[in-house]
Amino acid sequence: MDAAVQRVLIVGGxxxxxxxxxxxxxxxxxxxxxxxxxxxxxxxxxxxLGGATLRAFRTLGVLDEFVRRGSAHDNVDLHTxxxxxxxxxPTPRLAGPDVPGGGAIMRPELAAILADAxxxxxxxxxxxxxxxxxxxxxxxxxxxxxxxxxxxxDLVIGADGLYSTMRATLxxxxxxxxxxxxxxxxxxxxxxxxxxxxxxxxxxxxxxGVAPVSATQMYLYVxxxxxxxxxxxxxxxxxxxxDLLAPFDVPALQAIRARLAEDSxxxxxxxxxMLLPRPWHRGxxxxxxxxxxxxxxxxxxxxxxxxxxxxxxAEELERGAGVHAALAAFEExxxxxCRMVVENxxxxxEIEITGxxxxxxxxxxxxxxxxxxxxx
Numbered sequence: 001m002d003a004a005v006q007r008v009l010i011v012g013g014x015x016x017x018x019x020x021x022x023x024x025x026x027x028x029x030x031x032x033x034x035x036x037x038x039x040x041x042x043x044x045x046x047x048x049l050g051g052a053t054l055r056a057f058r059t060l061g062v063l064d065e066f067v068r069r070g071s072a073h074d075n076v077d078l079h080t081x082x083x084x085x086x087x088x089x090p091t092p093r094l095a096g097p098d099v100p101g102g103g104a105i106m107r108p109e110l111a112a113i114l115a116d117a118x119x120x121x122x123x124x125x126x127x128x129x130x131x132x133x134x135x136x137x138x139x140x141x142x143x144x145x146x147x148x149x150x151x152x153x154d155l156v157i158g159a160d161g162l163y164s165t166m167r168a169t170l171x172x173x174x175x176x177x178x179x180x181x182x183x184x185x186x187x188x189x190x191x192x193x194x195x196x197x198x199x200x201x202x203x204x205x206x207x208x209g210v211a212p213v214s215a216t217q218m219y220l221y222v223x224x225x226x227x228x229x230x231x232x233x234x235x236x237x238x239x240x241x242x243d244l245l246a247p248f249d250v251p252a253l254q255a256i257r258a259r260l261a262e263d264s265x266x267x268x269x270x271x272x273x274m275l276l277p278r279p280w281h282r283g284x285x286x287x288x289x290x291x292x293x294x295x296x297x298x299x300x301x302x303x304x305x306x307x308x309x310x311x312x313x314a315e316e317l318e319r320g321a322g323v324h325a326a327l328a329a330f331e332e333x334x335x336x337x338c339r340m341v342v343e344n345x346x347x348x349x350e351i352e353i354t355g356x357x358x359x360x361x362x363x364x365x366x367x368x369x370x371x372x373x374x375x376x
Contacts, residue, residue, distance in 0.1 A: 016289030046219025070105030
């Protein structure tokens, strides 16, 4: 381990920040993690995960807990809006022959799994607090926190998400998240017996899918085009989602539509994306996860590449070549993979919005899945 990195601050307690804490603690580094949300909450319904994500969970040491509390399954079936089967996307078992090639889980459940692992690692977690300012020199970073405390660190990791204050502070000219012209609806329902793996139905302008997220629950997602980002009254969520499903001539989707109720946790989120050009670090401060490469969910890989960032960063620091060499090597290993996911996911959305070439859509999905299967 690089002797120049003995104490690290992580700003942000999301998936990538927690993963970084877990991996750095394995290597004996003292880690402070600050999270501005005093409740350390994770919002959202289900989250779909590919084989590369499950492989990363195995590295973190949380795979068994994910399998226990979520759902691991193979393959994704694609259908038309009338139920005609188009294709089955294979999901290679990247986490090992004993682990299915994909899965899904409730987002708060996954956050709880990682939070438990973060605390168990010995990370010092401070909630309701973040950085107020920082200054750095050749040997370290001095940080002032919003609660008035101060600290000095060998390395600071910014993992504070899509609307990152760390990014805006470190790189004032950085691009900001951009609305893509699509939004996604999600809901949670009791699991139908027929929903034992991931399935999608592709309409002319609307895409619907379901996946089991536990032994008793499943989640529904519906992607729709919206030319402008507009506020939607939450009181309208349930009837609007029902209306979106009405045109699908599919018994399973109509059964789900009939079961949608006030307790279905219906949410809507406009889709945004952002890719920060290199560099992702300045001096002894580095950014990871959605802070630098926020992607739409078309490839179900946003959480994956953020967690992979954490693993790769810890590996490069362990090589002991010096902090600056480690950060440069981290970026070199991560840039092309993360760029591919962000840009390919964005292109899939463009094809869906414009009614573009379905063959290109399929090719991008296949090529991206193959690339994600490669070692990180």
